[in-house]
Amino acid sequence: MEQVLIKDIAQYVDKEVCLKGWVRNIRHSGKLVFIILRDGSSEIQAIAFKPELDEEVFERAKRLTMESSVIITGTPKQHPKYEGVYELAVTGVEVNQLSEEYPIGKKEHGPDFLLSNRHLWIRSSKQWAILRIRHTVYFAICEYLNNNDFFRFDSPILTPNACEGTTTLFELDYFDEGKAYLSQSGQLYLETGIMSLGRVYDFGPVFRAERSKTRKHLTEFWMMDAEAAWVEHAENMQIQEELIRFVIRTVLAKCDKELDILERDKAALAAADAQFKRMTHYEAIEYLRSKGSEITHGSDLGAQDEALLTEGSPVPIFIEKWPKEIKAFYMKRDPENDNLVLGDDLIAPEGFGEIIGGSQREDDYNVLLGRMEAEKMPIEDYQWFLDLRKYGSVPHSGFGIGLERLVTWMSGIHHIRETIPFPRMIYRIYP
């Protein structure tokens, strides 16, 4: 008998098949047992009817518990009430392992309990949907980049120095070489790659020892950094926009069922696939002040400001040309205004906040050295980075996307902690 996945069940109507999976829920009604079986690919209701089964098989079905692993044989049928829904008329039940009392019940649970049981929580349908969207977003990003001449260029996770300041690094002992740090961004290494491959990206975990406690922060998260030679500020934003719009389209096309499970507003997501707005930092501050914000020129945007800015906008908004004081040392000066840098942040609509930070990079040796000295950075540690401006420097730009932030937005969920299998937060490292 053929073993099949539940997602393919429609192709096997009236043919006896074998399904291997777990019991999501079970209900009895006298001579009937209803088993919700899930197998990773999807779920189906299996029905054991006493008069049609051996006493022993029916008893086994009746004794199943939530999350037991089972091998069920049966015949797929069209559901008597719902068109396009299939159920399985059970012919055989083999218990692989009978689950003990399962901790996660059918009623609501608190976040502390669920996070402590994250290893089991991921089986729940919403978590299943989010993890599948994460998978889709991850590969959509790679697909777009691969199709646009970017090459995968993996940055190291163990690094001898900081990318942007030194207050938020996880520190560890590295043999006799002194301290090493967990990477908080692969960007500086990525800049070396463009001189070999032209356009490159990395995608992996990065670490920030910030004592942040919000629904948008993790201490370990996955970031995609992209970097391209000969690309300047305007084109950099164009690439970001095309990439994000490609991700939106891919998620809408491939994750319809997942979005339904999460009750995501798909129309809002589809509406974001249109020309993104662009605002300078100065314009953004003016706009926010006109809306009643107390924010001043020269300040960074707070969470409330980001929400206020995107309120009523169906599309993401680029904030570009930032005051140099509040942005990183490696960003290139705006040729039109020496006080500004050619950086851009992309703010997602619907209050999901910043999902991309990017910039054109400073490519002049002396200007860059000046910035680094002004910030009292240890120049000797960054000699390799400065070398890039000595040997065939080119205008170049890049950006970083926080995978979990993007998945939070796509999924329309409240908290970033559900977008990664095992979230790492300031007060949580188990399981």
Next chain:
RNA sequence: UCCGAAAUAGCUCAGCGGUAGAGCGGGUGGCUGUUAACCACUAGGUCGGGGGUUCGAAUCCCUCUUUCGGAGCCA
């Protein structure tokens, strides 16, 4: 780190000075169409730890611990 909230059955919570409660989950039984199924019965608690007030504390006060929400920083 700062501000706020919470901790009672395995889970979600009610009880807020006078005998420890419900729903879900567990167990036993019933039901031929259930879909967070339903119905009956049943087991299950050092009320986060410590100290205090009181004739009497889950309840009031102090303290510690843990967690949650928010801020700052950022993706």
